[in-house]
Amino acid sequence: MSTLVDEIMKSNSSTETPKYTAKDFQSDQDVRWCPGCGDYSILAQTQRVMPDLGIPKHKLVFVSGIGCSSRFPYYMSAYGFHGIHGRATVIATGLKIARPDLSVWVVTGDGDGMSIGGNHFIHLMRRNLDLNVLLFNNQIYGLTKGQYSPTSEMGKITKSTPYGSLDYPFNPASLALGASATFVARTLDRDPKHMQGIIKRAASHRGTSFVEIYQNCNVFNDAAFVQFTEKESKDDNVVFLEHGKPLVFGKEKDKGIRLNGFTLEVVSLKDGKYSVNDMLVHNEKDTTLAFILADMTYKPHLPRPVGIFLAIDRPVYETEIENQIAFAKEKRGVGDIKKLLNSGETWVVQ
């Protein structure tokens, strides 16, 4: 017997995905982030990418926790669930297990995803459900008005740390890799084209895709990423990771990154000592390399890596559940509740 969900899905299976524009993904709700917040760009890029994904709006679900970033679902014209602090990942997990047919997106922040939801985050990575996680990293608690976050740099002076914070920060990309994520990427709120590309790649990845987005909080932590996002400084402080391409950066593409043993070093491509051919070539299928590249983060002598660290295939959790169900049905026949109730040792009282 089919379930009520099956019936609904069957009744709209013939509908073709309409040709959308970005505007079709704007909800009727007023966007209430602070003027100048980096969240606006992330919302705009997401809405711009959606028409290209070929997913009907009614199959899209955005799930969030608590924090500024977590208001995101209200502004998307799609299904949305604004959950509780830190738990978007698990609400999304249950939804995706129940409904593998949906395109599920988790929107979280550095507090929501790395602190109160840190446990769920690592377990989501290792399970590898086919869903997408957008982590807005502004290195500060915005909604609670300016306490340091698990990604804030050490010594940060905030309302709750007048003498400076003592916690060493998480590097979300390394954490995700350490938890056996299959897709790990980083992008920037001030680089719309790059972000669009990354979001598209994340959407097409089969498995959990984790995207860390450096996002400026202009009220409580302004200019946290300025050296990576502004024209004057960006080229010398960011290296863009591209699959199959050497790690080269600088305004004039005059610097490269070389692997010396297990150590990365920045070398000049101008002084004739090294050429592009000597530089480390990115391979997004190489798990070890991904760890090494993610580890560049927070190292002052190295540029900040941005792009896709890792994109590998591993069995998808909810697909494996469906496979087990299919296997059990094949082996034992489709379950019959009446038979089950009367199974085993029974006896009749006349």
Add this chain to the structure above:
Amino acid sequence: MSQKTTENLDEVTIRFAGDSGDGMQLTGTQFTNTTAILGNDLSTLPDYPAEIRAPAGTLFGVSGFQIHFGSMEINTPGDHCDVLVAMNAAALKVNLSSLVDGGSIIVNTDGFNDKNLKLAGYAQSPLADGSLGKYQLFEVDISKLTALALQDMAMTSKLVDRSKNFFALGMMYWMYNRPLETTIEWLKSKFKSKPDILEANIRVLKAGWNYSETTEIFSVRYEVGPANLAPGRYRNITGNQAAAWGLMTAAKKARLDLFLGTYPITPASDILHELSMYKSHGVKTFQAEDEIAGICSAIGASFGGALGTTTTSGPGIALKTEAIGLAVMVELPLVIINVQRGGPSTGLPTKTEQSDLLQALYGRNGEAPVPVIAASTPSDCFDTAFEASRIALKYMTPVILLTDGYLGNGSEPWLIPEYDTLPDISYPFTTNPEGFQPYARNEQTLARPWAIPGTPGLEHRIGGLEKENITGNVSYDPENHDLMNHLRAEKIERIANDIPLARVDGDLQGDVLVVGWGGTYGAIRTAVVHQREKGHSVSHLHLRYLNPLPKNLGEVLSKFKRILVPEINLGQLVKVLRAKYLVPATGFNRVRGLPFRSVELEIEIEEILKGIE
């Protein structure tokens, strides 16, 4: 062969006790299954320590299993046991107080060596010092006899020792005239791939039986005839298994997929174990990373159109509390089962208690009303799991089902319900986009529509922020918040129109009404029936619905001079009844981690009756 006589008994209670590694739970379960198939009514009480294998021979490592069975109606696992099987000195020491005067003790003498005696705190052997004079003592060297039965099998002494529980089982089968076949069949399926162990266990089981038959140690065996149960097909079922099947049946009748998101916790894990076997039924079980993930995944599944459920025990409910509030706010169906155990904190994980009632009723931030129902017997866990699902789906609300460790692990014969006669509880999803509003309400139930992702034109957002009435948009408006609080409360109150009225067992008015809820049903029923047989004016009311309470409850209570509320807590329901109905109800409260003894309830009832005269 010696001359043996057979006596008839209406009922008997046996307690198997030994080290937690001695297989006493298995022995008890086997005796129970065989007894159930013979048509006896029965009730069981597994009583085991939290440690999996506590140091051998210690008092805190003793594991017990009590079964009360008979040819009459059996409602409790027995206040005391008539027969105690003690595999070692510690088992005797821990359990002797539960044996009736004149009762029988069967001891494994090998478990009474100097080391055992010392660990149990005996200065001298109780088998030799005359301290057991008021009991019938049967001394059997079970360990040695087991070894003899297996001496040609080249098994390690450890494996041989592990079989000795089957010798004890064989003896009890002989003494109560039960066939060995049920256990032999079970052994055959269990040890299909281990023929040595299979043969050893069967040999030892038969050795126990034959020893009893041929030696002169037992001169009497007993016959306990079948009980007068309602006609139909029966099976034996534990509360946790019944709860699992109740959820599965409800999902089928609701035409939904069943999703269980949960985290292992004693004594609730068996529901997860049970449901995880039914992949062929499409059941999806998710063992989450913690309690919070368990419930949140269930909420996510419900959002997607599954029957989302989560199972736990008290400490787990504490962790799930915020998410229950979320489910109240987003008004999605969710079934939360709390198999209560001793608290607070980690408390007594393997013991039973009823101390989570107020937590279920009130333990959330904000005004967060949740329907609460409670199972009264192991098999009632099926009916209440089904009913919790019905209410959750019809009213779009989380529902808390309270069972407890005693019900969850205990078992009884269950009249298997006719699936076709169970009600249809399917409530169609909303699919029409015209005029769709996520928080518009059904006029009768006040339930909001269930519109699931995947439905074109119904894209909408829900969440934990206060909702504007009808539109479901985020709203900070003071009047709207007041309205929504009232609407959420009234939705739950209206469920009272949809549940049976409170029904009194016994006279509808009189001296004393004993009001109970949950797993104390059997003990209260036994006590009240006995008191009525003595001619006292005592009635029994057992509440399944704790929120909302049945509509007629105030009136029912008003017809009695005194109201007694026995609970395995410090007085929780009694507080609710006093506050709501302003009745002079008094509590009877013992929090030992064990079910009530019916006799202690009788003593209390008689005290109250004296006060009336």
